[in-house]
Amino acid sequence: MSQMIRSLLRGAMASEIKKVPIPRKGVDYRGKVVLAPMVRSGELPSRLLALHYGADLVWGPETVDRSMIGTTRRYNEITKTIEWTRKPSQGSKSPPDDVKDSIIYRVHPDREAGKHIFQIGTSNPEKAVEAARLVAGDVTGIDVNAGCPKPFSTHDGMGAALLRTPDKLCAILEALVKNIVPEYEIGISVKIRILETPAETEALVRKLVATGITGLTVHCRTTPMRPRERAIRGQLRMIRDICHEAGVACVMNGDVESRDHAATLISEFGVDGAMIATCAEKNSSCFRAGSEGGTAPWEQVVEKYVEFAMDVHNKFGNTKYLLCQLVPGKSATYRLLQPCKSYAAVCEVLGHAHLLERAREVDQAIGIDPESKAQQAADKSAAKAGQKAARKKQEQQQKQNNASALAAGGNSARERANNKKPLSERGVTAQKQQQGQENQKSPSPIADAMLQPTHDATTAAAEASKVTLLEGIISS
Numbered sequence: 288m289s290q291m292i293r294s295l296l297r298g299a300m301a302s303e304i305k306k307v308p309i310p311r312k313g314v315d316y317r318g319k320v321v322l323a324p325m326v327r328s329g330e331l332p333s334r335l336l337a338l339h340y341g342a343d344l345v346w347g348p349e350t351v352d353r354s355m356i357g358t359t360r361r362y363n364e365i366t367k368t369i370e371w372t373r374k375p376s377q378g379s380k381s382p383p384d385d386v387k388d389s390i391i392y393r394v395h396p397d398r399e400a401g402k403h404i405f406q407i408g409t410s411n412p413e414k415a416v417e418a419a420r421l422v423a424g425d426v427t428g429i430d431v432n433a434g435c436p437k438p439f440s441t442h443d444g445m446g447a448a449l450l451r452t453p454d455k456l457c458a459i460l461e462a463l464v465k466n467i468v469p470e471y472e473i474g475i476s477v478k479i480r481i482l483e484t485p486a487e488t489e490a491l492v493r494k495l496v497a498t499g500i501t502g503l504t505v506h507c508r509t510t511p512m513r514p515r516e517r518a519i520r521g522q523l524r525m526i527r528d529i530c531h532e533a534g535v536a537c538v539m540n541g542d543v544e545s546r547d548h549a550a551t552l553i554s555e556f557g558v559d560g561a562m563i564a565t566c567a568e569k570n571s572s573c574f575r576a577g578s579e580g581g582t583a584p585w586e587q588v589v590e591k592y593v594e595f596a597m598d599v600h601n602k603f604g605n606t607k608y609l610l611c612q613l614v615p616g617k618s619a620t621y622r623l624l625q626p627c628k629s630y631a632a633v634c635e636v637l638g639h640a641h642l643l644e645r646a647r648e649v650d651q652a653i654g655i656d657p658e659s660k661a662q663q664a665a666d667k668s669a670a671k672a673g674q675k676a677a678r679k680k681q682e683q684q685q686k687q688n689n690a691s692a693l694a695a696g697g698n699s700a701r702e703r704a705n706n707k708k709p710l711s712e713r714g715v716t717a718q719k720q721q722q723g724q725e726n727q728k729s730p731s732p733i734a735d736a737m738l739q740p741t742h743d744a745t746t747a748a749a750e751a752s753k754v755t756l757l758e759g760i761i762s763s
């Protein structure tokens with residue numbers, strides 16, 4: 288068959304594909320390579336970074352309906368951003384007036400124009416609509432999270448729990464379609480995971496595409512699967528077919544590594560777009576096509592990120608967290624970053640002398656004074672909180688290991704230790720015992736974890752305690 292006939296046939300088939308209408312201010316997910324929603328890693332400067340390197344659309348981090356409800360929208364003249372703020376409740380229903388407002392969500396109306404999708408965490412149609420109304424005039428689409436497996440989401444019936452209550456999920460999507468689409472003229476979409484069997488997934492997807500949504504993203508892992516497990520793509524073509532029958536755009540997610548990789552996968556599986564999370568978190572230049580330079584060295588990406596973070600006065604804790612994702616754990620810079628408490632210190636460590644003056648201004652604007660006693664005390668307590676959290680995480684990990692060992696018919700760590708034969712009975716020589724004791728003198732588990740490479744940590748436990756330590760630093 289000649290090239291011309293083939294392309295005519297392709298054209299004819301393409302024109303037959305049904306497409307639901309895209310609302311006037313909304314966006315068609317077809318042909319897009321997009322940044323995934325990521326709590327903490329998908330804050331404003333990360334989204335600007337992804338856009339800078341060519342992401343077609345960017346999802347914001349999941350924001351729970353009840354944390355949005357009650358916020359006040361305001362325009363920040365300095366950073367040129369729109370912010371939704373509220374007083375932190377601090378455990379009481381009426382917090383004191385002098386408590387500083389917390390920023391719950393932010394968008395950059397110019398730099399994210401037409402490209403920003405707000406993701407909502409919800410398990411209630413009325414609350415979903417109430418929260419969505421607050422942002423709908425400033426974003427390009429509203430996406431419902433039906434894939435988060437974390438207990439903070441599922442315990443309330445949100446995230447992946449919605450996959451088991453499809454009628455509730457459909458009611459949420461229908462309520463958003465009915466109340467948000469006509470008034471704000473943007474589209475509604477959903478992000479799901481695959482279910483255990485193709486039949487279960489098929490039944491779910493058939494219901495979802497009939498709700499009036501314009502897009503469906505499928506994370507090709509089941510709810511219990513860990514992020515390290517390879518994505519399963521066996522159900523993808525079936526999901527795509529159901530989406531296409533209904534005219535809904537189908538976006539694939541899971542182990543997509545770059546724009547070029549996305550293009551290959553889109554053509555292999557016939558889906559409409561691809562979403563990238565982890566690889567973008569490590570190096571957002573993955574959105575740049577190979578023909579345009581491809582993935583950039585981390586030093587360049589980090590410099591851009593620091594600039595964007597300073598542009599929007601990003602909370603320093605979040606900036607530092609992201610830097611720890613972007614800077615390879617093996618590099619000396621990674622270790623030097625750990626004690627940094629200000630943008631100025633970060634710029635010094637990174638050797639960005641040209642950004643130093645601006646960094647000092649930003650530090651001052653956001654109230655960071657690295658020399659102040661209060662700052663030093665805060666840092667000290669942050670470090671303590673981090674260590675405590677890391678210890679707790681290790682204990683939890685130990686409990687989990689025990690549970691899985693017991694479930695698999697083995698023993699708990701304590702029993703294993705009690706049942707251990709003396710070293711001499713296990714043929715360990717005195718010299719080896721000595722060596723073992725020497726090895727135990729190496730740094731603490733926390734220090735070990737901190738020194739592990741970020742991107743190729745040797746054990747999950749070390750990675751977990753590093754993350755927890757960082758979480759402690761950030762949350763404080």
Ligand SMILES: Cc1cc2nc3c(=O)[nH]c(=O)nc-3n(C[C@H](O)[C@H](O)[C@H](O)COP(=O)(O)O)c2cc1C
Nearest residue numbers: 323324325326328348349432506541542563564565
């Ligand atoms: C740090 C982090 C935060 C995430 N937060 C969210 C979220 O807020 N909403 C959501 O739907 N998925 C969230 N996810 C899941 C990702 O969007 C994505 O589905 C998953 O990581 C698989 O994509 P990947 O294989 O490219 O990493 C998060 C993932 C990571 C790594």
